[in-house]
Amino acid sequence: xxxxxxxxxxxxxxxxxxxxxxxxxxxxxxxxxxxxxxxxxxxxxxxxxxxxxxxxxxxxxxxxxxxxxxxxxxxxxxxxxxxxxxxxxxxxxxxxxxxxxxxxxxxxxxxxxxxxxxxxxxxxxxxxxxxxxxxxxxxxxxxxxxxxxxxxxxxxxxxxxxxxxxxxxxxxxxxxxxxxxxxxxxxxxxxxxxxxxxxxxxxxxxxxxxxxxxxxxxxxxxxxxxxxxxxxxxxxxxxxxxxxxxxxxxxxxxxxxxxxxxxxxxxxxxxxxxxxxxxxxxxxxxxxxxxxxxxxxxxxxxxxxxx
Ligand code: UTP
Numbered sequence: 001x002x003x004x005x006x007x008x009x010x011x012x013x014x015x016x017x018x019x020x021x022x023x024x025x026x027x028x029x030x031x032x033x034x035x036x037x038x039x040x041x042x043x044x045x046x047x048x049x050x051x052x053x054x055x056x057x058x059x060x061x062x063x064x065x066x067x068x069x070x071x072x073x074x075x076x077x078x079x080x081x082x083x084x085x086x087x088x089x090x091x092x093x094x095x096x097x098x099x100x101x102x103x104x105x106x107x108x109x110x111x112x113x114x115x116x117x118x119x120x121x122x123x124x125x126x127x128x129x130x131x132x133x134x135x136x137x138x139x140x141x142x143x144x145x146x147x148x149x150x151x152x153x154x155x156x157x158x159x160x161x162x163x164x165x166x167x168x169x170x171x172x173x174x175x176x177x178x179x180x181x182x183x184x185x186x187x188x189x190x191x192x193x194x195x196x197x198x199x200x201x202x203x204x205x206x207x208x209x210x211x212x213x214x215x216x217x218x219x220x221x222x223x224x225x226x227x228x229x230x231x232x233x234x235x236x237x238x239x240x241x242x243x244x245x246x247x248x249x250x251x252x253x254x255x256x257x258x259x260x261x262x263x264x265x266x267x268x269x270x271x272x273x274x275x276x277x278x279x280x281x282x283x284x285x286x287x288x289x290x291x292x293x294x295x296x297x298x299x300x301x302x303x304x305x306x307x
Pocket of ligand 1: 014016055103129130257
């Protein structure tokens, strides 16, 4: 199986981050010095994928601007001997081919994927949701691709979550456990209640899917009254005979799609980064030991100037 393309849907409304997302797409949210989308494309590169299809809309020029070359800025940085400040972006740009596809209305994740059908041929392809960041040396997509090639079917990334969290995720039902990490899927339920949940294996935003997802999306589209869910289309494709596997991916998963998740992501990443780790640890220790610390602006200034 050869997989050469990945779809990155970025055309949602980002309502959990309003009003901020009114003018800045949530895919551009900063995680230390780079926006979320940058980490996603780096992960695709680690999986040896070059062609990335970004689903976007006309209200998100910041996304396309980010990847456009800026000759004046590059020259200004060279003049100051500071070209290293954007070298990660320049290096990424040389490794990718971007295609932008418009989703004129946010009709759901399934609909967003369907917008790229004219670019996907009769092949398997990756899907990466930019609000799920997985920190792992090889990346989550590369792990899925290996399984897809080995098993010859579609693969969904999952991680185990506590039962009282299942209602925030898509959850897979298990037909058969094949190894410690690999399962054949029997069904998928979007945001189930605790009593409806078929397992505690929650979907992480990485998939390798067959092109057979497109006719499945068409069938859903014919009856759709609400958003078209990708999980429903995967279930439909599975009932038509496509084998679907769930693979427990390794790595730390962060959800940057809401304010609390984003705060945890930034702090978690900073604690793993040698440039910031000590100062953030010190800051968190102080904040914990002095209840009034966070509410005392004078003390905050004092503290920061000490570091
Ligand atoms: P989410 O449901 O997490 O994002 O979709 P959202 O709808 O933008 O955010 P909320 O729920 O209102 O806060 C997961 C990914 O799918 C994209 C989003 O941009 C996000 O990256 N998406 C979602 C689309 O591209 N089109 C859609 O119609 C819906």
